[in-house]
Amino acid sequence: MPLIIWGCGDEERDNEVLPECSQAAKGENCLIGAATEKNYRTLGAIGTADKHKLIAEAPVDINIAKQINILLQDAGFSLEDVVMCQSTAALGYGFDYVYTIFERVRIAGLKGDKMMALPQIANVGWEVWKIKEAIADEDVLPGWGALEKRGPNWEAATAAGYLQAGADILTLAHPESIRVTRDMINRMMS
């Protein structure tokens, strides 16, 4: 089963921890996140040395996203081994900004920009289960509907949006949202 190994986003910590993880999983072809403008050399080096693919992350910024891809390529890392991430926002928490950027990247890639014709990942599970809509029950949010349905629905709705915008990989936590999203994909592809 392929693994995604995602750091905590703190540059210092990730520079210590990710190389260790990469080495421990050497040769397993994992997807390691995330390369930024600051640490792309380190990530590029471990990706090459231990034969992993990289998530290249930009903060909802299409120019920085392109820049990181150029930097990785110039540092000798093949763009065939890169997945793009524009950070992720749960529905209601900046979703439209990220959605728009996903679309712009996808359209640029389809128009012929080789630097933007890469798969994209949306880290839905990580973002959705932080928000109150997914974790606070009706005693805290009266009238918002039962939590056991609301949480997975929120995750599935967020995933559905990113799917439409062009996401190729979605991280999801709840089995019910996974089931619904799979069903949606099957219907889109039929």
Added chain:
Amino acid sequence: MIFVGERINTGFKDIKQAVMDKDPKPLQDWARKQTEAGAAYLDVNLGAVSSKPEDMCWMIETVQDAVDTPISIDTNKPGILKEAIKVCKGKVLVNSTTAAPEKMDVMLPIVAEHGASFIGLAMDASGTPKSADQRVENCGMIVAKAMEMDIAMENVFLDPIAMPLKFMQEQQKDILDAVRQFKLFSDPPPHIICGLSNVANGTKHKALINRTFLVMGIANGMDAVICDVMDDELVNAARTAELVMNREIYADSYAR
């Protein structure tokens, strides 16, 4: 920006000698260098060295032994084109036909049959055009003919015929004007290309003149060029112009 590398041309001494001696090395070296520099097509020009199709075929096959880059077959002779296009492996650019009906009637069927792209020159049987209007008229005929033959606009490259700045300074604005008008022919519009090196013919500041003209061409809608793709400053200027025209996404390290 679609760059067509111009270097494999018997107008250059090393290529001419290589074709006469059937020495593949110079052609393959330039094929690799231009490909690495970002050429989308490699122009292959047999020139006046020979009128035999097999010689053009040899040039093309030699290049294809070294790189996968698509070929631009530089000939206006249907006899050579017919044979040369058969040995091309990938997408082909046919360079070129004029707007003269008798020329188009022979060249375009070959283009259509092979699903190739082609360059249409803004001139007819009466020779080089003298005004923007003449250029627009000629290219209008080319677009109409292409549509008649079901050749998609993405396979049509219109060339306004770049003239030497030194000898035809007054025409330069007309050429750019024609470029702007070509874009209005259809939606989506055809590509617009020119043989850039002709602009600086005979001048002292060749690179500067060619580079400036290309940038101005891009501002008016040019999206393809036959040029010295090894000239980093030229390629960087072209890509910068494309950023200004919002045709490509900016990134800090975009330039070579």
